[in-house]
Amino acid sequence: MTSSEISPDARKARGAKAAAAATAPDPLRWWALAVIALAQLVVLLDGTIVNIALPSAQADLRMGDGSRQWVISAYALALGGLLLLGGFLVDAVGRRRAFVLGLLGFAAASAAGGSASEPAVLFAARAGQGAFAALLAPATLSLVMTTFTDPRERRRAFAVFGTVSGIGSALGLILGGLLTEYLNWRWCMYINVPLALGAALAGMRVLRPGGGGRTVRLDVIGVLLGCSGLTAVVHGFGAAEQHGWSSPGVLGVLAAGGLLVALFAVRQRRVSHPLVPPRIVGDRQRAGALGVAALGHAATFGLLLFLTYYLQAVLGYSAVAAGAAFLPLTVGMTAGVTLATRLAGRLAPGTVIVPGLLLAASGVVLLTRLDPGSAYVSQVLPALLPTGFGLGCASMTAMTVATGGVAARDAGRAAALFTTAQQVGGAVGATVLNTVAVGAAGGHLAAHLSAAARVEAAVRQFTVALWAVAGVLLVAALLAAAVLCRPAAANGGVSRIAAAARPEG
Structure with a gap:
């Protein structure tokens, strides 16, 4: 039977069947989520895994003190500077293609960094990692946004993604310490190669093609x-x-x-043809969520920085032990992400974010009471759990609102904008907070040169810096209260993107 002989009713039935197939849930979506989570973990690990390995790398490559920071800065600069372009490319070439290319490039850069024989090669490799991470990060988040079209399933998927995002940095500290102590610093780079290649191969099998194909x-x-x-x-x-x-x-x-x-x-x-369409950033609540994400990441980076220093410099923890000490923070974040996921769509975002940020601030305030003789179990642990729980609630809800309500064609750029807010907020926040800490104890260190006085000055730095972290969290809570507590937002975030994020036909 030729196409001209097909009745109008039959054509309509075929069209309806094709439309239903295009919008049907992906049968491999949960396998896809596992692959996406692995790729996200690879990106997050490299934000912190090299920090602990840096002293060994510096000695091995005879790196000067004045240039060693480029091991960290090269990655952060490339990632933060290229994220917006990465989001555009995700939407232009397609999410799966960008995902695979990002992983392959990240693996190649990691292999080059692990085999570096001089500092310049390591710096260039770290910049390459950051550049491909700028493509990979928006690809992973946009894949979650578009793979799960059912609001209930998307909430569960975001919970997994948010949990991985919460544990990535802390796991990087632990893994960096283990690899450096029992192998050598080069394995902090080499470890990415099998992880990235495995995720790329699996992604080609389980990820549904989407996006791209348009002349932009x-x-x-x-x-x-x-x-x-x-x-x-x-x-x-x-x-x-x-x-x-x-x-x-x-x-x-x-x-x-x-x-x-x-x-x-x-x-x-x-x-x-804007790189960041105004339709993405024009929403008042999305802008507020981006601000909360930036401030929250600034506070989180500051907390990790100063608590790591306190545990090692004041309490004398090894690198591995210091990394393991952050596990309660990760447990708290996971619980907070889980609760925020269950509340998504039921409450206005601000009614979840504001209490979460206030709880996190209260946990940070408890940490300001630590001294050189503080016990971890009785004084550090009770503060880390509520801090992590509050940060998990706030960050998960902010991500939901910031990436919600966008069409599938804009998913990559919306994801890139959210990640940019986090990266720039973290980089700026860590620097400003560290400056505050150093300034607070500079005179104290100059006046007292004994070991006891230096420990006392370190504790003073830690205390002042954490009060500043608590202040950043309070500012974020005020922003959320002003922008994200409207009742109309209760149906925002996850529940309002089901139709917008359907796969393209």
Whole structure:
């Protein structure tokens, strides 16, 4: 029977069947989530795994003190500066293709870094890791957004994704300590190769193709403005820690970065093919969620930084023991993510985020009471559990709102925008908080040179810095209370993206 002989009713039935097949749940979606979670873990591990290995790498490669920070900074600069471009590419070339390319590139850069024979090679490899992570990070989150179209299933998927996001940094500290202590620092790079290659091969099998296939013109000027602006901001704050806030070079880089970001924002409203469409950032609640994500990540980075220093420098923990000491924080985060997932769509986002941030702030305040003789079980552990729980509730809900309500064609850019807020917030927050801590104890260290006085100064730094972390969490809570507590938001986030995120036909 030819197509012309098919009755209108039969054609309609075929069309309905095809539409139903296109929107049917992916039978491999839970396997896909496992692969996506593994890829997300690879990206997060490298944010912290090299930190503990840095002293060994510095000695092995004869790296100078003035350049060693580039092992960390090269990754952060490439990731933070290229995320917006990465989100655009995810939507342009397709989510699965971007996912696989990101993993393959990340594996290659990791292999190059592990075999580095001189510092410049390691710096370049870390920058390569960051560049491919900037493609991989928005690909993973957008895949979760579009693979799970049922609101209830998406909440469960976001819970898994949020849990992995919560444990990634802490696990990086533990794994970095184990690999460095029992193998050598190079395995902190090599470990990514089998993980990334395995995830790429599995992704080609279980991930459904989606996105891409459209002719989208790249706004080259917008890319240059946005990427260079974000890179300058991240680099400027990082340089401030080394050269001081009054350094003309630091002030010049920060001013240039701010100007470039402002020009980028103006251009996005005037071009026909923006890198970040105004329709994504125009929603008031999404903007508030992005602000909460940035502030929350700043507080989290600061907490990890100062608590790691306290455990090792004051209590004398080894690198492995210090990493393991963060496990209760991870347990708390997992419980908070689980609760926030169950409450998604039932309550306004602010009614979950505000109490979560206040609980996290109260846990941080408890940590300010620590001294050189504090016991971990009775004084540190009881503070880590509520802190982690509150951060888990807040971060999960902010991610849901920030990535919700966007069409599938914009999923990559929405995911990139959320990750950019986290990365820039974390980089800026850690630097500012560390500056506050150093300034608080600088005079104390100069006046007392004994070992006991240095420990006392370290505790003073820790205490002042954690009060500042608590203050950042309170500011985030005020922002959430002002923007995210409207009753209309109760149906936002996960529940309002079911239709928007259906796979493209």
